[in-house]
Amino acid sequence: MSYARIVDIRSPIEGTPRKSHAWHVLREAARVEPDEAARIAWYRDDPIATLGMRTAEALVALGRYEEVLAFLRGVKLDMGLEPARGFGSF
Numbered sequence: 001m002s003y004a005r006i007v008d009i010r011s012p013i014e015g016t017p018r019k020s021h022a023w024h025v026l027r028e029a030a031r032v033e034p035d036e037a038a039r040i041a042w043y044r045d046d047p048i049a050t051l052g053m054r055t056a057e058a059l060v061a062l063g064r065y066e067e068v069l070a071f072l073r074g075v076k077l078d079m080g081l082e083p084a085r086g087f088g089s090f
Contacts, residue, residue: 021065025056028072
């Protein structure tokens with residue numbers, strides 16, 4: 001009986017981009033922009049000034065998806081979409 005080879009889906013190198021990183025960024029972006037077409041256009045085409053004028057797509061490809069997630073969380077706070085937490089929220 002022959003079995004299919006088991007493939008390790010984890011990245012062998014820390015910081016290597018994976019599809020799941022893009023999905024995490026797009027899911028976080030959905031909390032800011034509900035329109036899917038606008039969200040995809042932002043991800044692919046709009047450079048982020050505070051992250052070196054690179055697009056979210058380019059940053060994820062470079063393994064910098066955590067920075068994009070932090071940026072989006074900051075946008076949510078600025079827009080009042082997420083309550084502040086910690087000592088600063090008093």
